[in-house]
Amino acid sequence: DIQMTQSPSSLSASVGDRVTITCQASQDITKYLNWYQQKPGKVPKVLIYDASNLETGVPSRFSGSGSGTDFTLTISSLQPEDIATYYCQQYDSVPLTFGGGTKVEIK
Amino acid sequence: QVQLVQSGPEVKRPGASMKVSCKASGYTFTGYYMHWVRQAPGQGLEWMGWINPYSGATNYTQKYQGRVTMTRDTSISTAYLELSSLRSDDTAVYYCTREVYFHHWGQGTLVTVSS
Numbered sequence: 001d002i003q004m005t006q007s008p009s010s011l012s013a014s015v016g017d018r019v020t021i022t023c024q025a026s027q028d029i030t031k032y033l034n035w036y037q038q039k040p041g042k043v044p045k046v047l048i049y050d051a052s053n054l055e056t057g058v059p060s061r062f063s064g065s066g067s068g069t070d071f072t073l074t075i076s077s078l079q080p081e082d083i084a085t086y087y088c089q090q091y092d093s094v095p096l097t098f099g100g101g102t103k104v105e106i107k
Numbered sequence: 108q109v110q111l112v113q114s115g116p117e118v119k120r121p122g123a124s125m126k127v128s129c130k131a132s133g134y135t136f137t138g139y140y141m142h143w144v145r146q147a148p149g150q151g152l153e154w155m156g157w158i159n160p161y162s163g164a165t166n167y168t169q170k171y172q173g174r175v176t177m178t179r180d181t182s183i184s185t186a187y188l189e190l191s192s193l194r195s196d197d198t199a200v201y202y203c204t205r206e207v208y209f210h211h212w213g214q215g216t217l218v219t220v221s222s
C-alpha cells in the first residue's frame with residue numbers, strides 16, 4: 001500500500017498569511033493526487049486534482065504543485081473561510097490512500 | 108447536474124449488518140466507477156473499495172475483505188454498500204464518491220453501532 005505522509009498535522013496562521021501543506025507518498029504516484037478541504041460536519045470537497053489542477057469554482061488563492069512523491073498545497077493568502085481540515089489522496093493505485101489531514105486554524 | 112443521494116442514518120447492534128444506498132442522477136450511471144469512503148468520528152478518511160457499475164466488478168481494501176459487499180442496481184442507478192459483523196469501531200459516516208477525480212460525493216450516511 002502507498003503511504004501518504006501529510007504535514008503538519010495542524011497549523012495556526014493569521015489572515016493573509018501564506019500557508020503550505022505538504023504530502024509525501026511512499027512511492028512514485030506521478031501526478032495522481034487530490035487535495036480536499038473538509039469543514040466540520042461537511043462533505044470533503046476537491047480543491048486540486050491531478051496534483052496541480054484547480055477545481056472549477058475554487059478560489060485562485062489555492063494552488064497545488066509537485067509530482068512523483070512530493071506534493072504541496074499552498075493557500076496564498078489565508079482567509080477566515082479557509083478554516084478546515086485538508087487531506088491529500090493518491091489515486092495512482094489501489095488501495096487508494098489518504099494523508100492524515102492538516103487542521104488549519106486562524107491565529 | 109451530477110447528484111449522489113445516500114440513504115438515511117442507521118443504528119445497528121454489534122454483530123448486525125448495514126446496507127447503505129447511493130442513488131446517482133445527472134449522468135450515465137454505468138459510465139463511472141463508484142467508490143466508498145468512510146470517516147470515523149473525529150478521524151480521517153478511509154477508502155473501502157470500488158464497484159464498476161457496468162460490469163459489477165469490485166475491488167475491496169484488504170481490511171474489509173470478507174465483511175464488505177458492494178453491489179449495484181443499474182435499473183435504478185443505485186449503488187449499495189453492505190458491511191456485516193458490525194463492531195463499535197465501524198461507527199462512522201459512509202460516503203459514496205464517483206470517479207473521475209472524485210469531484211462528486213454523496214451527503215454521507217452516519218451508521219452508529221451500539222448495544
